[in-house]
Amino acid sequence: MTYKVKDLIKLAEELGYVLDRTKGDHRQYLKNGKVVTISGKLSKDVPRGTANSIIKSLRE
Helix, strand or coil, X not given: CCEEHHHHHHHHHHCXXXXXXXXXXXXXXEECCEEEEEEXXXXXXXXXXXXXHHHHHXXX
C-alpha cells in the first residue's frame, strides 16, 4: 500500500499525537514525551520502508 505524507499525519493525529514543531517540511509529533518525525510535502508518496518505520514508531 502506498502512503502519502498527509495519510501518515492523519494516522498520527488519530493515535493522539499532537504537532509539536515544524521546520521546513519536517513535522515533529509528540505524545507522552515520545517524538515522531514525518517529513515531506503533504501530497508526496512516502517510500514503503520509511512509511512502515513511521507507522511502527507511532504504534509503539
